[in-house]
Amino acid sequence: MSKPKILIVDDQQPNIALLKSLLPDYDTTEATSGRLALKQISDQKPDLILLDVMMPGIDGYSVLSIVKNSAHTRGIPVLAVSALGGMDEKLKSLAKGADGFIIKPVNPQELKAKIKALLRVKVLHDELDAAQKTLISIAAMLDDKHLFRSGHSCRTAHYAVRLARLELLQSWQQEEIRLAALVHDIGYVTVPESILLQGDRLTPEELAHIQNHPLTGETICSALASFKPVLPYIRHHHENYDGTGYPDKLKGAAIPLGARILAIADAYDALTNDRPHRKALSPQAALAVLANGAGSRWDPGLVALFCRLITEYNGTGPESETETT
Numbered sequence: 001m002s003k004p005k006i007l008i009v010d011d012q013q014p015n016i017a018l019l020k021s022l023l024p025d026y027d028t029t030e031a032t033s034g035r036l037a038l039k040q041i042s043d044q045k046p047d048l049i050l051l052d053v054m055m056p057g058i059d060g061y062s063v064l065s066i067v068k069n070s071a072h073t074r075g076i077p078v079l080a081v082s083a084l085g086g087m088d089e090k091l092k093s094l095a096k097g098a099d100g101f102i103i104k105p106v107n108p109q110e111l112k113a114k115i116k117a118l119l120r121v122k123v124l125h126d127e128l129d130a131a132q133k134t135l136i137s138i139a140a141m142l143d144d145k146h147l148f149r150s151g152h153s154c155r156t157a158h159y160a161v162r163l164a165r166l167e168l169l170q171s172w173q174q175e176e177i178r179l180a181a182l183v184h185d186i187g188y189v190t191v192p193e194s195i196l197l198q199g200d201r202l203t204p205e206e207l208a209h210i211q212n213h214p215l216t217g218e219t220i221c222s223a224l225a226s227f228k229p230v231l232p233y234i235r236h237h238h239e240n241y242d243g244t245g246y247p248d249k250l251k252g253a254a255i256p257l258g259a260r261i262l263a264i265a266d267a268y269d270a271l272t273n274d275r276p277h278r279k280a281l282s283p284q285a286a287l288a289v290l291a292n293g294a295g296s297r298w299d300p301g302l303v304a305l306f307c308r309l310i311t312e313y314n315g316t317g318p319e320s321e322t323e324t325t
């Protein structure tokens with residue numbers, strides 16, 4: 001088994017050499033500035049970062065913020081190291097997302113014990129990450145299985161994140177919306193294919209089966225703690241702005257913002273792709289449907305923003321068609 005990779009970040013080479021000498025059981029690399037550290041973290045994905053918080057230029061606190069605000073790196077444990085042993089430094093490091101704190105000169109036993117504990121947490125995080133990826137893969141496979149839906153969740157995530165960005169949501173909120181979009185229809189796994197392929201000729205029982213998919217999706221995803229913040233987006237992605245949607249008939253701002261964004265991205269992708277009962281609409285026609293449903297099915301402010309997004313992206317504008325989904 002390969003040794004865990006530890007990145008040591010310190011602007012003082014003697015400090016790096018000392019830490020390296022204390023950690024012969026690990027594959028250690030080094031960075032002597034915040035800028036070099038960020039490059040190495042992105043290139044090498046270490047298993048743990050030993051981070052000196054007081055450095056010239058991009059200091060350790062800035063590195064911490066960047067690492068912990070990125071979905072790709074936030075799972076890497078960071079042990080903050082500081083020569084200042086005050087409560088302020090410790091609290092500031094922990095507030096920025098550090099997973100532990102140690103004072104220089106380090107006590108070798110304390111250092112090794114803290115590293116061991118954090119690496120155990122990293123293993124659990126990696127397992128969770130793998131479970132999350134498995135659910136996302138199942139959702140994508142489900143899309144592929146029903147040929148008319150192939151790529152639907154991925155494209156929905158793409159549109160939803162772009163809309164969230166235009167709505168000026170923070171990167172962690174964009175990431176939550178992306179995650180929800182990637183699995184939003186996973187609840188279809190319990191809907192028989194015969195029902196899915198019927199399009200709009202459904203009996204009330206079959207319709208109820210279809211309309212249960214947000215709840216089933218919520219139940220499936222609730223098994224993983226990392227999905228907890230996005231469960232409301234999955235549950236409510238078929239609510240209508242005027243309160244006529246499902247499953248809870250939520251209205252207006254009572255529908256979580258992430259779900260309102262997801263609903264628009266979801267509908268646009270459905271409209272611009274073939275379905276069993278109709279052919280794909282052009283982007284202009286799909287935007288016209290969204291504009292027609294603004295205020296009834298979808299959040300009018302978000303629809304306006306989305307129309308701008310697609311119009312600027314495709315160089316097209318809505319026509320006056322009234323087809324509904």
Ligand SMILES: [Fe+2]
Nearest residue numbers: 184185237238
């Ligand atoms: Fe859905």
Ligand SMILES: [Fe+2]
Nearest residue numbers: 152184185266
């Ligand atoms: Fe969908």
